[in-house]
Amino acid sequence: MSQKLNKNHEKAYVNRKNYHSLNVQAICDANHRFLSVCANKPGSCHDSSIFKGSLVYKCFINGEFKEGFLLGDSGYANTNFLITPYAEPVTQPEIRFNNSHKSTRCTIERSFGLLKKRFYVLHSEIRMSPTKASWITVACCLLHNIAIDRKMPLDEDSIELDIDNVDNTVSNHKNQNKSDNDLRQLGAAKRRRITENVFLYKGVG
Numbered sequence: 684m685s686q687k688l689n690k691n692h693e694k695a696y697v698n699r700k701n702y703h704s705l706n707v708q709a710i711c712d713a714n715h716r717f718l719s720v721c722a723n724k725p726g727s728c729h730d731s732s733i734f735k736g737s738l739v740y741k742c743f744i745n746g747e748f749k750e751g752f753l754l755g756d757s758g759y760a761n762t763n764f765l766i767t768p769y770a771e772p773v774t775q776p777e778i779r780f781n782n783s784h785k786s787t788r789c790t791i792e793r794s795f796g797l798l799k800k801r802f803y804v805l806h807s808e809i810r811m812s813p814t815k816a817s818w819i820t821v822a823c824c825l826l827h828n829i830a831i832d833r834k835m836p837l838d839e840d841s842i843e844l845d846i847d848n849v850d851n852t853v854s855n856h857k858n859q860n861k862s863d864n865d866l867r868q869l870g871a872a873k874r875r876r877i878t879e880n881v882f883l884y885k886g887v888g
Contacts, residue, residue, distance in 0.1 A: 692725070694727070695725035695726075695727050695728075696725045696726050696727065696813065697726060697727060698726030698727060699727075702726075703726060704726035705722055705723070705724065705725065705726060705813060705816060705817060705820065706724045706725065706726050706727075706728045706730070706733060707720065707721070707722045707820055708720075708721045708722075708724070708730060708733045708734065708737075709721070709791065709794070709795070709824070710739065710753060710791075711790060711791050711794040713790060714831060715790065715793060715794040715797055715831065716794075716827075716828045716831050716832075717794065717798075717824040717825075717827065717828055719737070719739050720820070720821055720824045721733055721737055722816075722817040722820040722821050722824075723813070723814070723817040725813070729758070730755075730756075730758040730759060731758060731759050731760055734755075734759060734765070743764040743765075748764065751764070752764045752765065752766055752873070753765045753766070754766055754767075754784060754787055754788045755767050755788075756768070756788065757770060760863065760866065760867055760870070761867060761870040761871060761874060762866040762867060762869060762870035763866065763869035763870050763872075763873045764870075765870070766784070766870065766873065766874055766877070767784075767870075767874075768780070768781040768784045768785065769781055769874075776878045776879065776882040776883045776884075777878060777882075779882040780874075780877065780878045780881075780882045783881075783882070797827070797837065798823060798824065798827050800837065801823075801826075801827055801830065801837060802823040802826070802827070804819065804823070805820065805823060
């Protein structure tokens with residue numbers, strides 16, 4: 684989406700695909716309802732940085748969600764509350780974990796597909812300031828939730844999933860502090876426990 688930009692900040696809105704955009708980060712449930720939306724960050728802003736600055740991240744750090752956790756792609760750091768796929772799966776359990784992770788995470792991609800189908804304005808350029816474009820995006824998410832709650836019909840035949848190959852990319856975060864490293868170690872241990880407890884079985888046939 685293109686917006687009228689302050690020239691002093693224009694470059695920040697150029698994403699890795701070399702066009703102007705906002706980086707919209709969202710959390711959804713199994714019914715494609717948006718539970719959290721951040722739509723005010725420039726397109727060049729890293730996914731992991733957006734998450735670390737969010738209220739949701741602070742709630743996880745403070746233990747407010749107890750044993751709950753999210754699924755994210757490899758653009759994020761693997762922690763005990765945000766589980767990412769194995770960068771280089773070797774064993775069959777790790778491969779099964781990654782396949783299950785990807786099929787489950789498709790829910791957020793499908794949610795965005797439904798959102799864009801319901802509100803065509805999100806398909807094309809939004810010729811407004813970044814602030815107004817952010818308001819429009821969040822408003823669409825809220826209306827989308829209301830539409831789901833009221834069971835409003837939507838033709839889903841032509842929904843396209845926009846799934847990047849980010850699962851094959853290992854994120855490279857520099858200048859980590861000790862807290863980040865601790866979270867990564869806890870995340871690795873939790874991912875390993877899930878893999879061994881759920882995906883460690885012998886195939887038949």
